[in-house]
Every structure is written in structure tokens, then in C-alpha cells.
Amino acid sequence: MTTLLDIVRSVDDPELPHVTIGDLGMVRSVAIDGRIARIRITPTYTGCPATEQIRADVEAAVTEAGYEPDVAFEMAPPWSTDDISPEGRAKLHAAGIAPALPAGDGPVSLDLPVECPQCGSRRTRLTSAFGATACKALHRCDSCRQPFESFKAI
Amino acid sequence: MTADLLTHVLRQGDRALVLSHRLAQWITHAPTLEEDVALANISLDLLGQARHLFTYAGEIEGKGHDEDHFAYWRDAAEFRNPLLVEQPNGDFAVTIARQVFHDQAALLYWESMTESTDATLAALAARARNETAFHLQHSAGWLIRLGDGTDESQRRAQAGVDAMWPFTLELLGADDEGALRADGLIGGSIETAWRAAVAGTLLEAGLRTPTEADQRAGGIHGTHSEHLEPLLEEMQQLARAHPGASW
Numbered sequence: 001m002t003t004l005l006d007i008v009r010s011v012d013d014p015e016l017p018h019v020t021i022g023d024l025g026m027v028r029s030v031a032i033d034g035r036i037a038r039i040r041i042t043p044t045y046t047g048c049p050a051t052e053q054i055r056a057d058v059e060a061a062v063t064e065a066g067y068e069p070d071v072a073f074e075m076a077p078p079w080s081t082d083d084i085s086p087e088g089r090a091k092l093h094a095a096g097i098a099p100a101l102p103a104g105d106g107p108v109s110l111d112l113p114v115e116c117p118q119c120g121s122r123r124t125r126l127t128s129a130f131g132a133t134a135c136k137a138l139h140r141c142d143s144c145r146q147p148f149e150s151f152k153a154i
Numbered sequence: 155m156t157a158d159l160l161t162h163v164l165r166q167g168d169r170a171l172v173l174s175h176r177l178a179q180w181i182t183h184a185p186t187l188e189e190d191v192a193l194a195n196i197s198l199d200l201l202g203q204a205r206h207l208f209t210y211a212g213e214i215e216g217k218g219h220d221e222d223h224f225a226y227w228r229d230a231a232e233f234r235n236p237l238l239v240e241q242p243n244g245d246f247a248v249t250i251a252r253q254v255f256h257d258q259a260a261l262l263y264w265e266s267m268t269e270s271t272d273a274t275l276a277a278l279a280a281r282a283r284n285e286t287a288f289h290l291q292h293s294a295g296w297l298i299r300l301g302d303g304t305d306e307s308q309r310r311a312q313a314g315v316d317a318m319w320p321f322t323l324e325l326l327g328a329d330d331e332g333a334l335r336a337d338g339l340i341g342g343s344i345e346t347a348w349r350a351a352v353a354g355t356l357l358e359a360g361l362r363t364p365t366e367a368d369q370r371a372g373g374i375h376g377t378h379s380e381h382l383e384p385l386l387e388e389m390q391q392l393a394r395a396h397p398g399a400s401w
Binding site: 043 | 188189191194195196198200201202203205206255273274276277278280281282284285288291292353
């Protein structure tokens, strides 16, 4: 049986269409109160421009399931790349994006070698800490000579 | 006058918004494509932090104002950002010097705010601290490369550091927020830690720490340089030309 939690979790991330917001660990809670469904989501970065779109997509999915959506964003505790599920990490890897290293509590150095998602080599270099979306960094693989993106550990 | 929590939140929100706009002015002008993307990303993070702070300012104020009100419908004299962030971009070295001074202060500020007794600010701080750590890694990395680079890049990096130094003291804490500190709403002074960290970065870059002289301040009290008004004019033009428009 598909639950409302499954439905909310299966909403695609607008900027990373190969993963869902459930894969990314952004869904904090789903509570049903009569006809109202209270959904709590955490943003990845404070300035992530996808949050408005995610809200609209979640509201549409909840409405289609027959509930009245009450969607709010929660900042605490902050989202971490450690919240990405094993399935999410596998999907990112399959899409050519290196999953984040473990983040732990504080900021993580970007100088640690990231494994190339194309050839598996660790002979890679950081090109830039900032990529096409707030959550990713740019790298270059010295073995297969291909550029690739990674999720920044945060 | 003692500053209240609303003033503190606006000072931080204005700091983030004004610097976000300055960095956005680099888009299509940065030295490399990667740098264009990097400055845009940092700008976007700062804009996100500003949006959260302005939304919270509206809740504290209790007059039904949203984030757009604070960004678009206040004039220069109502802005409370420190003077540093409104200074023009200059060449790339000026922008990087400004960014290192700012990012180091912002990182220490957000670290101290994770312990705030204000739950909203503490939650935002936990998020913003880690974003800011990436910003500082980027800006400090550039300052070290510029300072330790060619004669020309070192000359320009030192000129950037010297030009931005007079605006740093104001970044390190307001003189009227003692009551907020006593209540645990904001953290302790970041000045000692900032001076040590920035001295370390300048040393690694082979640059001189400027001598203390002629510090300029006033932005956090609403007295700005001539550079803020044109910036706001550009930023607020669309919202003011079409009030209430959405797209």
C-alpha cells in the first residue's frame, strides 16, 4: 500500500530530476489530521532556489492524493548530506555525480580526494567548490580526463 | 541607545543582502567561467540567509511585513549593513580582500550564534555556518594565490587589503548590543579570533597586515557611504516600478 509519506517522498527534486526529495532526506514529517496533511520539509541550502518549486510540487501531490496540504519548511536541525539515503547515493552515482563524503558535525574540507564516478579513480582534483547548483562542486579526473560534479559534504 | 533584537537581525540581513548584490554584479565579468559560477553561488547563499533574516525580522516587528518589504521598500538611511559590504567591487583583488574580511567575520559570527538562546537564529546559524565555511575557503584560497603569485597580483592584492582594511572594525561587533549579549541572544566578541585568523591568512599570502588607522564606521547606525544609494536604486528599481507584481 502506498502511504502519503511515500507520495511526498517520491516528489522529484526540480534541479536533480534523477533523485527525489525523499532520497535527499528533505522530508522531515508527514502527519494526517482529518483532511489536512501537515508536511514538514527541510531546505538544503538557505538560498536554494528550488524550495518554492518543491513546495508547489508537494502541495500538488498531496492535493491529488485527496488531502489539504499544509507545507512548511523547518530549519532545525539543519539538513546534512549525511541525510541522503543509500538509494539516493546510488542514484546520484549512476547519474555521474559523486556522492558526498561523511559530513559529521562541522564544515568539511573540500581538499579530500573524491572518487571519480566515471572510472573510479581517486586521482581527481577540485576545479571549483561551486557548481551548477548550490549543493555541488566541480572536479576533474586525472585518470580518465573527464570533468564531474560531486555533492559537497555539509 | 540600546539596540534591540530587530535592529540586530536587520543589521545581519542587510549585510547579507548588500554583499549578495555586490557579488551578483560580477556575473559575466569574473576572470574565469568557474569564478563567475562561484561568485554567483556565494551571492545566492547570502541572498538565502538575508531572506530568512528578513522573514524573521517581520515576525519580530509584528506589523505584517514580509521579506520583500525589508529588501525593496526601505531607503538607504534605513539600511543597517556595515560599510564594508557596500564598497564598490573594484578589481578582483579588492573584491577578494573584502570577501576574506567578511567571510571570516561571518563564519565566527554564525559559529557563535549556534549557541543563541533564540531558537530561530540558532537554527539558521547551524545552516549558515557551514555555507560560510565554503565561502571562506574560496576567498582565502584566492587571496593566498594572489598574494603569493606574480609581482602584479601581489601588488593588487596588497592594494585591495589596504583599501578594505578601514572598514573592518565595524564588522567585528556593535557597541550597543550588550543587552542582547547579556541575554544570550547573541554570542561573545569575535574580534580576537578574527584578528588572529586574518593575520594568519595574510601571512600565508605574503601580504602585510595594515596598521590600525582611520577606521570608518556608521553603516550599522544608518550612516552610509555614497555607494549604497546607487546600489539600492539598481536593486529596488523593478519592485518599485511595479509594486506588488509577481511572476
